[in-house]
Each structure stands twice: as structure tokens, then as C-alpha cells.
Amino acid sequence: AKAAAKWKVGFSQCTTLEPWRVQFNKDVQAEAKNHPDVDLVITDGQDKTEKQVADCENLIVQQVNVLLISPKESAGLTGVVEKAIDAKIPVIVLDRNVDTKRITQFIGGDNVAIGRAAGEYAVKLLGGPGKAAGNVVEIWGGMGTQPAHDRHDGFHVFTDKEPGIKNLLNNQSGDWKQDKAYNIMTTALRNHEKIDLVYGHNDPMAYGAYLAAKDAGRDKDIKFMIGIDGLPDEGVTWVSKGQLTATFLYATPGAEGLRQAVKLLNGEKLQPVITLPTMLITKDNAPDILKKNGLL
Numbered sequence: 001a002k003a004a005a006k007w008k009v010g011f012s013q014c015t016t017l018e019p020w021r022v023q024f025n026k027d028v029q030a031e032a033k034n035h036p037d038v039d040l041v042i043t044d045g046q047d048k049t050e051k052q053v054a055d056c057e058n059l060i061v062q063q064v065n066v067l068l069i070s071p072k073e074s075a076g077l078t079g080v081v082e083k084a085i086d087a088k089i090p091v092i093v094l095d096r097n098v099d100t101k102r103i104t105q106f107i108g109g110d111n112v113a114i115g116r117a118a119g120e121y122a123v124k125l126l127g128g129p130g131k132a133a134g135n136v137v138e139i140w141g142g143m144g145t146q147p148a149h150d151r152h153d154g155f156h157v158f159t160d161k162e163p164g165i166k167n168l169l170n171n172q173s174g175d176w177k178q179d180k181a182y183n184i185m186t187t188a189l190r191n192h193e194k195i196d197l198v199y200g201h202n203d204p205m206a207y208g209a210y211l212a213a214k215d216a217g218r219d220k221d222i223k224f225m226i227g228i229d230g231l232p233d234e235g236v237t238w239v240s241k242g243q244l245t246a247t248f249l250y251a252t253p254g255a256e257g258l259r260q261a262v263k264l265l266n267g268e269k270l271q272p273v274i275t276l277p278t279m280l281i282t283k284d285n286a287p288d289i290l291k292k293n294g295l296l
């Protein structure tokens with residue numbers, strides 16, 4: 001039998017309905033195997049704020065030594081994060097933030113930088129700075145999340161400078177979901193004869209838009225599809241098949257999150273923010289990534 005673990009780490013995941021979240025949980029679990037001192041408890045908020053709040057309340061009652069949380073949205077999870085801090089439980093926030101500075105650490109990608117890179121790339125695809133032209137469909141992630149706002153703001157730093165670029169939609173959210181993006185795109189296709197580029201705030205939504213275009217017989221007319229996440233069996237595969245033009249890697253903070261929790265439990269001080277790197281994935285490097293992951 002396993003000796004009683006010294007530490008209990010709770011991880012409140014917001015949902016397991018999205019593939020990126022499933023990978024995220026796997027990354028936390030794999031890292032936990034390297035730390036026999038740690039007993040890991042993962043909860044699933046089932047994509048509902050109230051459920052995730054209840055999960056966190058529960059982990060607080062269990063007196064976990066560290067709380068890892070990847071919030072469904074900022075506002076609704078802020079209170080319970082502060083409650084944990086008040087109960088002297090350190091909180092490491094992962095990927096999506098909360099509306100308080102009273103946290104132990106934040107780990108995630110730089111979504112403004114990713115959005116900027118996507119915007120700069122879109123401008124290049126549409127003809128280059130000063131000459132870019134085309135009709136753009138942007139499909140937002142969850143409106144209550146910082147990553148969606150950052151991915152929007154970063155993108156527009158570049159595209160808004162181009163008088164030839166027209167935004168066809170007005171802040172339409174697919175809430176990170178493929179099927180919702182499919183519906184948004186179906187309507188956009190009905191309302192607009194010419195669509196040149198789609199920017200989805202994540203790969204499932206970019207792919208949902210691609211499927212809508214395909215079902216409408218217009219996938220060949222839409223020149224460019226850009227997503228974000230870069231999971232090997234999703235975004236990278238879609239890019240390698242030419243269904244998406246590009247995606248940007250958004251590594252899960254799972255392994256790093258658990259390593260930082262262990263560091264803290266060992267008495268080390270944590271830096272306030274850890275920013276995970278990104279990279280552009282196109283047809284050029286997609287096959288290499290697939291090979292490395294045993295998918296080609």
C-alpha cells in the first residue's frame with residue numbers, strides 16, 4: 001500500500017468538455033507521478049461557475065495545502081479564490097485569471113502576445129502591412145474570460161491599422177466550443193458573400209468554422225483559417241491537412257502548475273507570474289510536431 005502522502009494538492013478544473021482541458025488534466029497527473037509526497041485531488045466544474053465554486057469550497061473544507069485553479073470565468077470565481085487565501089491556502093491560478101491580485105501565483109500563456117502574433121500573421125496573409133485587404137470573421141472565446149479579451153485586443157493592434165480589412169462580426173462568442181462556432185459561421189456565410197479569413201480564439205472554434213464553410217460548399221473560397229492551442233491531435237493535425245492555415249501553441253500550465261505547488265510546499269518562494277512560451281504552427285512545421293508526438 002502507498003504510504004500516506006505528506007501533502008494534499010487540490011486542482012479545480014473548470015471543465016473537461018474541451019480536449020485542451022483533458023490534456024491539461026493529463027499533464028497535471030503525469031507530473032504528480034514524479035512527486036510521491038503529493039496526494040492530488042482533481043475536481044471537474046462541468047463548465048458551470050456554480051459547480052466550480054462548490055468544488056473550491058469543498059477543497060477548502062478538505063484543507064488542501066495548495067489550491068490550483070483554472071477558472072471558468074474571472075468574476076464568478078474571484079470570491080472563492082479570496083476565501084481560500086483568507087483560509088491561508090495558497091492559490092496558484094492557471095490559464096484564465098480572476099479579478100484579484102490576492103493570489104500566490106499566475107501561470108499561463110501571454111494571450112495579448114499570441115493575439116498580436118495572430119494579427120500580424122493575418123495582415124501578412126491578406127497582402128501585407130499597408131496593403132492588406134479582406135473580410136474577417138472573428139469568433140470570440142468566453143466573454144467573461146481574460147484570454148478571449150487579450151486574444152481580441154492583441155489581434156486588433158495589427159488588423160485595425162489596415163483600412164482594407166473589414167470586420168464582419170461584432171463581438172460574437174462561441175464560448176470556446178466547436179458547435180457554437182459552427183453555428184456562428186453558418187450564419188456569417190449566409191449573410192456575407194465574401195469571407196477571406198477566419199480567426200477563432202481557439203482551434204475547436206476555427207475548426208467548427210471550417211466545417212461550416214465546407215458544409216456550405218465554400219471552404220475553398222475562405223482563404224485563411226487561424227486558430228490557437230496547437231494540440232497535436234487537433235490543431236496541428238488540422239493545419240497539416242490544410243483545414244486550418246495556422247495555429248499558435250498554447251501549452252497547458254498543468255505540469256508547471258504542479259511543479260510550482262511542490263516548490264512552495266518545500267518552502268521556496270514563488271515568482272508572481274510565469275509566462276509560458278508560444279510558437280506559430282503552419283504547414284511547414286506541423287509534420288515535425290506530429291512526428292515528435294508519434295502521429296505521423
Ligand code: FRU
Binds near residue numbers: 095145147176201250
Ligand atoms: C479550453 C480553452 C482552450 C483555450 C483556453 C483559454 O477550455 O477554451 O481552448 O485556449 O481554454 O482559456
